[in-house]
Amino acid sequence: MQMIRWRTFCAAGAVALASVTGSAAAGPDDDTLRIAMAEEILNLDYNYTTKREYIILAQLTDATLFDLDPETQEFNPSIATGYEWVDDMTLDITLRDDVAFHDGSPLTAEDVAYSYNWINNPDSESNASGVVERWLDNAEVTSPTSVRFHLKSVYPLVLRDMANRIMIRKDGTYGEGADIDRDAMASDLIATGPYKVVSFEPGTELVLERFDEFFGEAPAIQKIVVRNIPDVGTQQAELMSGGIDWMFKVPLDLAESLGATPMAEHLSGPDLRVGFLVLDAGGYTDPEGPLTNVLVRRAINHALNTKEMAEYLIGGSAEAIHTACHPAQFGCDQSVVEYPYDPEKAKELLAEAGYPEGFPLELWAYRDKAASEAIASDLTAIGIEVDLRYVKLESLNQARAAREIPAYFGTWGSGGTADTAAIARIHFDEESDRNMSGDTALADLVLSAEQTADQEKRKEIYSEAIGKIAEDAYWAPLFSYSANYLVSPQLDFPLDPDGLPRLQNSSWK
Amino acid sequence: MLRYIALRGLLALLVAFTVSLAAFLLLNVAADPAQAIAGEDATPDVVEAIRARYGLDRPLSVRYFDWLGGVLQGDFGESYYWHKPVAALVADRADETITLAFSALAVTIVIAIPLGALAALNPNSWIDRFALGVAVSAQAVPNFWLGLIMIILFAVMIPIFPVSGDDTWKHFVLPAFVLGASSVPAVMRLTRTGLIEVMGADYIRTARSKGFRGWQLLRRHALRNAILPVISVLAVQLGQKFGGSVITESIFAINGLGRLALESILGADIPTVQMLIFVFAIVFVAMNLLADILNAALDPRIRIG
């Protein structure tokens, strides 16, 4: 049987099965965009969630003080009309007067101040607290349309946090004292975004409808239905039959196979996520271990054929990287030292380091099994006996926190922020267990970048830090990711350079 | 008899609690629930906040007795993951699994009993060999693989059934077949053995001498006696179907207890896993109890227990 014929065969099968299941009519007819997500959607309040699926939904349901322009990486006014630094530690923000909540009530300066002070309050136990506590002392209402933010310390990324992390809620939403209800907005969300919640069955289905009193530009599509379909194969069958119009996080092979048929379109966009190996240079697992030797770490860098991995295993716009940050991120200096793929050189370096016969290495990984195996195979090829531990993320995190991991294949999406700050701090801070370099000078350097608001200075600092990471080969950077989508041929879904899907911008062809 | 049932019932509860304790310990050592809830790009302070929010920073023993205390009052706690009372969650999903388990049992009965009976009536004939072949094959097929093959064959190549989901009866045909197939060998062999034994008994010989033959003989005399032990084995098999639903439900995307169990294990949603294990254990033990009672009722010799 020929490959192509088989495919059409399968596709026909899937269509037939869908007619059996009796899925609803597709998109434009009833102006409803149906999307699938594999992760269960359980809580609609992004102040209390972290995963990427929730960021996508928060884009639809919530508005924040500022909006990130993915093209320019600038922060545009949204609920705020403007801002002014009174001094290094005091920020004045003026608000629009025409913002309405989904229940129809108007937004006030009290609501904004409440939202920030609530998240800053340890009782809130919000997932955004950690971010806000770094810089916010308190927020104070100064007039019906202005709020003053008093900062704890100089912090250049205030606008970023305001745009990404703090969702605005009505004054008193979460209660106080004994009546604190952190799940108050988990299902009956009252926010200010372009779509409002019509119905929500956690883990099954979420129905959103265009909010007509939204202050910004109205989205083109009237209704969005989010269905939880855990199995990618099922999502695929639904897409082919018109049961859904959009799916994301599609494995490359599947995206290409199905994208080749007329039933779906394969879109591949950039993604700020990068993959990398973190090596225990600090000797946390073994003070005398081979990874404490810089020659060994450089050998590992030379051993990995990252170009092939990016091209064949990740695909789309994925590329090999040689920096500890995404090339599109602010401050991610590309002129740092590179270690091209050269297994012979890698073997020489190993021999020079005193390991001509290689050494045993436990390598942990939690996603992209094929890439993990490819990495293991490349390292085996230069004589390192790799014991690949492919585990659940939680297990990896736990073992890493216990300092039991000598090397792992990690990835980081930077929360869609095109700034080296979003990857450097979490990975090279002294407090972070992700930091296995043991380099305190580097940790101080990375921290110092967050204590200045001078962009040129920040750029310089990050160049130095990224250069040092490359020079000492604390990481073996691997590749950037690409975001693979399969969408209905009738849907126009624009891709943004930061890789965050913004469904509010889609329309029918 | 009543005392016997009460005793066995008590034992069943004891088993369920032992199992839940073992599961609780293993689960907590195996994964940090706070990490699991926080997700891929979570920072350590988020994880800490979650740990505090769910009381996961308390000692293990305190948490177990806390849970046990709740259960004794009928409260199985709230799911970390679904933000719902676990009991409601389980009740929501139970009907899918019950449907699947009973349809699987129906598949087993429809295939195994006629086949076993035909084989017993015609020992060493081609049908006997065929039945044996079916039994041996069904035993050797990996369950998850059979599921995938059924999807390729009957949902994609010959699209008569849906790939996955649980909306209509058609969705249950393939999963029920896959789950039911695993019980066919045991039930079929037992039917065959039982029938051969009964057919050799004196009263059958008498009936035969009176001119009863073939199907009539089978229906009037033999089947009824041979079928009783089969029923008690079916009860045990039904109990196993619940635990066996984990793989089948996840392959066919059926929103039942088995899939809930797998998801909760992966998500370290301890309250949900706890209740599910408790429920699975109770069902399993109850079905065994039912089988024992049936046996005891049929065979007075074991009634003493």
Place this chain on the structure above:
Amino acid sequence: MTTTDFTLSAIEGNGEIGALTPGQIFRQRMFGHTGFLIGAGLILLIALVAIFAPVLAPHDPFAQSLSSRMLPPVWIEGGTWDHILGTDQNGRDYLSRLIYGTRVSITIGLGAATVGLLIGVTLGVIAGYFGGWIDHGISFLLTAQLALPGLLLAMALVFIIGPSIWVVIGIVGVLHWTYYLVVTRAATQRIRSLDFVAAAAASGASSRQIIWHEILPNLLSAIIVIFTFELGIAILAESSLSFLGVGIQPPTPSWGLMIAEGKQAMFYRPWLVILPGICLFLLVIGANLMGDGLRDITSPEGRNE
């Protein structure tokens, strides 16, 4: 239950002597039993493949070539004779991986069946011989084990200890001792009540001596039969664990793991799922046919069931 039936007759069969010596009867039955011959032949063949894997495999099963990944088998357009069964997602030769997969399956099957044997027979003989509270305690353990979802146990244990082939052997073994226990317990109870055991006890033999010299030798043929069946069951269990990602770790070629890896592209490249499944099926059916055969051969009336 069937298990108990066949064992008891198997034991009785041991003492049976007709005109021929037991060895002659055994040989005669062995070569007259088609099922046994097929099963033993399959097992022998697969064992040979495992032993001579380096000679038979056309490529190194670990050698990757990302640029030639996902090649189809030779009979499908785009396939080449260099990779007769195509390549996997890392461009490794599928045939070579299937060939090396025999080693994983057989090692784990033998290892796990042995672990289960040691646990099950020890507990079974102790429970059957001493009876009373010891018997009740062990029976409770049995019920609890049967009621505990094995999947959860396996996931937790794999994490705590860390996955390796030995850990999987241990875990599968620990999950599969109940058959041995049920059978040896019943058989021991039976043997214990026989005259020659009472005689031995009367002549001052210790419990230890009686168990080693009187009971265990009489259990041997039953144990061998169960071992053969458990071999197949353990291989299936390993493949399920590996399929769920908690068994054998990549890049070791395990058939269950290969099915899991192939599942994603199942609609487009079904051979990735079908081929390893067939290998599993052949190996397990071999073990089962051999087990059936051995049971028939060692029982008094030939095919007794």
